[in-house]
Amino acid sequence: MSANRFGWAQLSSHGWRVRLFLATLTTALMLSDDFVQQLFTSANLAQLEAEYLVTLWVINVLLWWTGKRWFANAVVGLFAAMQIVQLSHIAMTGTPLAPYDIGKLAATYNEIGLALSDSFIDHSYVMVSWALPWDLCVWVFNRYLTDTSRASWVPLLLVVLILGSKPERATRRDMIAFMPGPTRSSLHNSINSFSFYATRMLGRESELVAPSLLDYEVRPIIQPDAAPDNIVLIIADSLRPDRMQINGYHRATTPYLQSLATANELQFVQGLAASVATGASLPLLMNVVREPGHLSMLKNATANLFRRAKEAGYKTTWLSTQESKVLHGLGAQYIDTVRTLEDDLILIQRYGDDRLLHWLHEMQWGDKNFVVLLSRSVHSPYDDNYQHLGNASDWWPDDGNLPLEYRLNNAYDNALMNFDRLLKDKITSLKDTLPGKTVVILTSDHGQMLGESNRWGHNRLYPAVASVPIVVHQWYATRSYQRTYPLPDADVMSHYELGRWLLKLMQFELINPQYVPDIHYFQGEAIYQDNLYRRLIETESGVSFCQAGLVSDYVPHVCELALSDTINLP
Numbered sequence: 001m002s003a004n005r006f007g008w009a010q011l012s013s014h015g016w017r018v019r020l021f022l023a024t025l026t027t028a029l030m031l032s033d034d035f036v037q038q039l040f041t042s043a044n045l046a047q048l049e050a051e052y053l054v055t056l057w058v059i060n061v062l063l064w065w066t067g068k069r070w071f072a073n074a075v076v077g078l079f080a081a082m083q084i085v086q087l088s089h090i091a092m093t094g095t096p097l098a099p100y101d102i103g104k105l106a107a108t109y110n111e112i113g114l115a116l117s118d119s120f121i122d123h124s125y126v127m128v129s130w131a132l133p134w135d136l137c138v139w140v141f142n143r144y145l146t147d148t149s150r151a152s153w154v155p156l157l158l159v160v161l162i163l164g165s166k167p168e169r170a171t172r173r174d175m176i177a178f179m180p181g182p183t184r185s186s187l188h189n190s191i192n193s194f195s196f197y198a199t200r201m202l203g204r205e206s207e208l209v210a211p212s213l214l215d216y217e218v219r220p221i222i223q224p225d226a227a228p229d230n231i232v233l234i235i236a237d238s239l240r241p242d243r244m245q246i247n248g249y250h251r252a253t254t255p256y257l258q259s260l261a262t263a264n265e266l267q268f269v270q271g272l273a274a275s276v277a278t279g280a281s282l283p284l285l286m287n288v289v290r291e292p293g294h295l296s297m298l299k300n301a302t303a304n305l306f307r308r309a310k311e312a313g314y315k316t317t318w319l320s321t322q323e324s325k326v327l328h329g330l331g332a333q334y335i336d337t338v339r340t341l342e343d344d345l346i347l348i349q350r351y352g353d354d355r356l357l358h359w360l361h362e363m364q365w366g367d368k369n370f371v372v373l374l375s376r377s378v379h380s381p382y383d384d385n386y387q388h389l390g391n392a393s394d395w396w397p398d399d400g401n402l403p404l405e406y407r408l409n410n411a412y413d414n415a416l417m418n419f420d421r422l423l424k425d426k427i428t429s430l431k432d433t434l435p436g437k438t439v440v441i442l443t444s445d446h447g448q449m450l451g452e453s454n455r456w457g458h459n460r461l462y463p464a465v466a467s468v469p470i471v472v473h474q475w476y477a478t479r480s481y482q483r484t485y486p487l488p489d490a491d492v493m494s495h496y497e498l499g500r501w502l503l504k505l506m507q508f509e510l511i512n513p514q515y516v517p518d519i520h521y522f523q524g525e526a527i528y529q530d531n532l533y534r535r536l537i538e539t540e541s542g543v544s545f546c547q548a549g550l551v552s553d554y555v556p557h558v559c560e561l562a563l564s565d566t567i568n569l570p
């Protein structure tokens with residue numbers, strides 16, 4: 001096969017350089033709408049991201065290589081069309097477009113048109129931030145891309161393959177994997193959201209008929225003891241309470257926490273996760289939402305912890321070794337400092353949560369701080385989280401020729417022991433650097449199954465997945481403090497109750513007309529759609545699980561008990 005088949009071979013080295021320059025220019029133009037929008041609004045949080053930048057540059061090189069103007073126009077037109085919707089959505093709602101938003105756009109086309117024309121002056125900059133880069137981009141392609149009949153179809157096919165990989169992936173993954181990351185390039189978010197929408201949702205809209213629930217109210221309160229100066233919420237993804245030494249596990253998986261417990265500085269409570277998956281559990285926890293299908297409380301940030309923390313004068317910080325998309329629905333616009341996987345991709349892949357610690361040392365704290373750390377230390381694959389530390393003698397055996405269940409369970413315990421080591425470093429570092437009184441709370445987004453009854457993972461509404469730890473480290477603790485801010489329930493505490501208690505620490509009272517003590521909810525991962533959920537009933541001896549139901553059939557106070565499903569208290 002002659003090199004000429006690939007189109008660029010006949011180019012002189014000068015021609016090569018010109019096209020690489022043009023490809024770099026159009027890449028920059030495609031990325032620039034976010035930064036133009038950022039001149040006008042703080043709602044757009046996009047940052048540059050090396051890996052994505054390279055991908056987009058490769059697409060642009062291929063577009064220039066095709067020698068087909070119509071094709072370049074089609075791709076740029078597609079990108080631009082998605083971006084006008086995306087940038088308008090960011091301007092109107094403060095958040096990037098999620099797949100389920102696109103369905104609503106089509107359904108409420110008239111309303112949105114009205115809203116846009118109503119506030120056109122306020123949002124007219126959207127047109128500037130969209131039209132300027134994309135018009136220029138179209139112009140550059142049409143001015144300098146010459147149609148060559150000898151051009152090859154290879155680069156064209158490559159572009160189709162790269163762009164087509166997203167919709168293809170959407171057939172295999174759920175919506176959570178396609179959620180936009182508020183700090184990611186909005187074109188990248190658009191490609192994800194539209195791919196998922198086109199593949200999985202278009203033409204089968206089933207608008208959730210949400211149950212009629214009353215909205216919450218949040219009121220400032222004055223308490224006899226001043227608010228803590230710092231509130232640190234550590235969320236360890238997939239952390240199981242029954243594997244923690246402080247909760248009676250026979251292995252020494254949490255020696256540091258054990259030492260705090262021995263010194264009477266820890267309070268351990270059986271927690272109940274809001275949902276089965278990170279992408280659903282965190283929005284429910286951070287927006288302090290209890291009932292399934294309570295979309296208005298999920299979306300309008302009434303009780304959002306970042307928002308209320310800011311109102312109470314806290315500097316807000318989110319540090320996570322997970323992806324930016326996890327931030328979707330958490331109120332990213334209320335967070336002062338955000339660091340995610342994308343900020344430090346290569347080192348996080350290598351050193352895992354050790355990077356979190358590194359970030360902690362670099363932080364500029366405020367006088368008061370609300371800090372949320374999302375850790376991946378005990379997330380699957382477990383051995384990845386401690387591999388970089390080499391073979392320590394105190395690891396439980398986890399090598400490849402051991403039986404799978406045995407190996408994975410050992411790896412989980414090793415990962416937890418490593419997490420405990422990191423926790424010690426983190427808390428020590430925080431103690432040294434944070435001013436004033438600090439409360440540290442440790443919980444998990446959901447539990448994890450490790451082969452019990454042959455069940456693995458966490459995407460099901462099982463008791464083992466609902467079971468999470470809630471650990472409060474009270475180095476602030478004076479007795480009067482504990483009287484002012486007692487944990488709402490010393491036996492079993494839901495994520496919702498934890499959120500309500502955090503609001504109380506920030507001097508707010510959450511009033512929820514639907515609240516019934518000892519009734520909790522555990523939801524599937526599709527919290528923005530018609531979702532499965534289970535009602536949980538707290539008793540003296542533990543927690544009983546009702547049968548699962550659909551949100552569209554939500555009936556308060558009805559429970560058909562699933563007798564074999566319980567969480568027993570010691």
Ligand SMILES: [Zn+2]
Pocket residue numbers: 237238277278279445446
């Ligand atoms: Zn998770």
